[in-house]
Amino acid sequence: MAIRQVRTIGDEILRKECKPVKEVTPRIRELIADMFETMYDTNGVGLAASQVGVLKQIVVIDVDDGNQYVLINPTILETEGSQTGYEGCLSVPGKTGIVTRPNWVKVRAYDEEMQPFELEGEELLARAVCHECDHLKGGLYVDLVEGELEDTDSLEDDEEE
Ligand code: ZN
Numbered sequence: 001m002a003i004r005q006v007r008t009i010g011d012e013i014l015r016k017e018c019k020p021v022k023e024v025t026p027r028i029r030e031l032i033a034d035m036f037e038t039m040y041d042t043n044g045v046g047l048a049a050s051q052v053g054v055l056k057q058i059v060v061i062d063v064d065d066g067n068q069y070v071l072i073n074p075t076i077l078e079t080e081g082s083q084t085g086y087e088g089c090l091s092v093p094g095k096t097g098i099v100t101r102p103n104w105v106k107v108r109a110y111d112e113e114m115q116p117f118e119l120e121g122e123e124l125l126a127r128a129v130c131h132e133c134d135h136l137k138g139g140l141y142v143d144l145v146e147g148e149l150e151d152t153d154s155l156e157d158d159e160e161e
Pocket of ligand 1: 088089090091131135
């Protein structure tokens with residue numbers, strides 16, 4: 001495993017659409033392992049493959065609920081409610097901003113064996129799923145921020161996605 005370089009805002013790869021994964025090869029397994037290591041190294045709760053420069057539809061999430069979620073080719077099926085709160089991104093270091101997201105999501109994705117599954121999540125997990133799925137389409141939370149981006153120095157919350 002290795003820590004990969006996280007691309008930051010301004011890098012055009014973050015604005016490109018990721019392609020679906022057809023097969024989980026050893027290289028993709030290695031990528032997923034590296035994505036977790038990179039995410040933990042930077043205290044993130046989620047990471048999309050495009051953030052480490054790979055344009056594939058792969059997301060890893062760990063919101064400290066005891067699970068390590070790997071979502072391959074995810075599609076959000078349903079959303080419910082809304083939550084408004086601070087959000088950050090490893091690709092936008094040192095910044096945070098207020099974003100409104102669904103409070104509950106149901107997503108369909110494939111696991112590392114390319115078996116389909118559905119995941120339901122609320123609150124932080126719902127926020128992370130939406131944030132990471134946006135990355136796969138070239139979206140960044142800064143596109144959705146209500147008001148101005150703020151410096152994280154001014155806030156206690158250091159969780160970033
Ligand atoms: Zn992000």
